[in-house]
Amino acid sequence: MTLRPFSDHRRGLLISIDGPSGAGKSTLVHHLAQLLVAAGEDVHITAEPSTGPIGVLARQLTETVTGHALACLYAADRYHHVETEIRPHLELGKAVISDRYVPSGLVMQRFDGLDPAFLWALNAEATRPDLCVILEADPDIIARRLVERGAHNRFQLAPGSSHAEAHFYRQATERFDVLRVDCGTRPPERLAEVIRDRLTAFFAAPAIETSA
Numbered sequence: 001m002t003l004r005p006f007s008d009h010r011r012g013l014l015i016s017i018d019g020p021s022g023a024g025k026s027t028l029v030h031h032l033a034q035l036l037v038a039a040g041e042d043v044h045i046t047a048e049p050s051t052g053p054i055g056v057l058a059r060q061l062t063e064t065v066t067g068h069a070l071a072c073l074y075a076a077d078r079y080h081h082v083e084t085e086i087r088p089h090l091e092l093g094k095a096v097i098s099d100r101y102v103p104s105g106l107v108m109q110r111f112d113g114l115d116p117a118f119l120w121a122l123n124a125e126a127t128r129p130d131l132c133v134i135l136e137a138d139p140d141i142i143a144r145r146l147v148e149r150g151a152h153n154r155f156q157l158a159p160g161s162s163h164a165e166a167h168f169y170r171q172a173t174e175r176f177d178v179l180r181v182d183c184g185t186r187p188p189e190r191l192a193e194v195i196r197d198r199l200t201a202f203f204a205a206p207a208i209e210t211s212a
């Protein structure tokens, strides 16, 4: 299958991949990138927290800073990430795939008891992805994957965290136009194909507009 080349577009395409810790985001991002590159696209992989100064700080401080301060730090990293990395790559016409983006900011800070409305407001100005993917599965399956892989921080160590994350993702994205992908029973290669196929459909509509 051939995708319509991104170079036909005035700007690139932002694809975000979110979902509970251990669901398979990082694994999927790499498979999706491989598929898009094989289809001739120019791909940039990135992640949040970013590798920039605010992202590094957010990662470092996640164990000791909580609540509003940590939410602001992650949001600050997101705006800086968009400005210094995501937007420049979009302007070069690339497909930018972000391993975590706004949905993670709407979900993870709920573990510290923050009001969803505050988190929405904090993230309201972030560039909207062209395709926002949310991985979903039975929380018990995700919990097992997380245990096998190992927790990276206090959020992932909280008892029942996979169930809480799945619930928070549902709440956070019920008003969003998102692509929900069941990652519980299919291998990452197959999930990447599902997203690639969705992108192919996505290109069909703009193709008419841009050639007009």
Ligand SMILES: Nc1ncnc2c1ncn2[C@@H]1O[C@H](COP(=O)(O)OP(=O)(O)O)[C@@H](O)[C@H]1O
Pocket: 019, 020, 021, 022, 023, 024, 025, 026, 027, 028, 145, 146, 148, 149, 183, 184, 186, 187, 188, 191
């Ligand atoms: N579709 C899948 N089916 C089964 N296991 C998977 C799948 N995707 C990822 N995994 C495994 O689950 C674990 C967590 O994957 P990872 O990509 O690190 O998740 P995340 O980035 O969402 O935290 C890893 O051991 C990985 O090999």
Ligand SMILES: Cc1cn([C@H]2C[C@H](O)[C@@H](COP(=O)(O)OP(=O)(O)O)O2)c(=O)[nH]c1=O
Pocket: 020, 021, 022, 025, 026, 048, 049, 074, 075, 100, 101, 104, 105, 106, 108, 109, 152, 153, 155, 156
């Ligand atoms: C992007 C983002 C991440 N985080 C947290 C969630 C993760 O625990 C951590 C990133 O850890 P990481 O190990 O990269 O994620 P994963 O376990 O999914 O592979 O940062 C937030 O709390 N808020 C945010 O807005």
